[in-house]
Amino acid sequence: MVLDLDVFNYDAWRELFLTHCLVFDVLGHVDGTTLPTDDDDLPWKKRDGLVKLWIYGTLAPLLFKSSFKTGGAAKDVWLRIENQFRNSKESHAIQLDNDLRTKEIRDKTIQEYTQSLKFIADLLENVDAPVSDKTLVMYMLNGLDEKFDHIINIIKHQKPFPTFEEAHNMLELEETRLKKPLKGGAASHNDTPSLSTALVATTKESNQQTITMDN
CATH class of the missing domain: 1.20.120 (Four Helix Bundle (Hemerythrin (Met), subunit A))
Incomplete structure (x- = not known):
């Protein structure tokens, strides 16, 4: 799952990511319960670096740009991302509600x-x-x-x-x-003779009948 500020799928992403870390026994690198034994603890650094790669690898491009910083542990990256979503949640909800209403x-x-x-x-x-x-x-x-x-x-x-x-x-x-088109259709204006045309035709027909009778 790609984490995206526009989609705001943080809760689902968080649940899946923590489950992933739990399965691979590196959850302590996210919650800070696993600490290096000393400054030269190379195995810890490798595991922590792997978790950082996992986090950065699941971010949308714009979110990656706003979250990436050199140095720091995986926990630091995790907290930066969490704060971005938590701080913008209320304003995002107001904007979404307005979009829905309108x-x-x-x-x-x-x-x-x-x-x-x-x-x-x-x-x-x-x-x-x-x-x-x-x-x-x-x-x-x-x-x-x-x-x-x-x-x-x-x-x-x-x-x-x-x-x-x-x-x-x-x-x-x-x-x-x-x-669906109307059944039978409606006669167009051009197909229907005007009232004046009908009256003229009727008048002409009556006059012709009168002349015939006189003859």
Whole structure:
């Protein structure tokens, strides 16, 4: 797993990394419980260097640039990364919540739109600011345009209130229905004679009938 500030997957990355270190018996190099016996403890330095390589090797490029410093032990690198995520968690949550509230469908399909909402909701959960399923459905409905007004009204008044997945399926069905052409089609303006043209034609026909009868 690549650790990325934009994805904010620190908790998942941390759990997997610590498990990895536990399996290889080097967890002490991360939590600081394993210390060198002296300044020339080469085996400890090799193990610590290996853990540092593991940490740096799992960072996204931008995070690597902001975290890398020469020297120091693996524990120092670990704490720098942890502090970056902990300190930015609250501000990141506020920004994500605003993005979720203001997200609109615009030219996206229902599938693309709902995926983008779910992605933001997952990020909010990663920063300990989860969104309830009902709230996510309401955000989803608020970002739709007027052509979905009919199905929006149905979803809002359903009891019990639909889950995000159920509402998503209903919207996809409505999207499919809206894309279907009307049965029989509608006559175009050019195909329908104007009222004045019809009156002229009727008048001419009546006059011709009158002349024939007189003759």
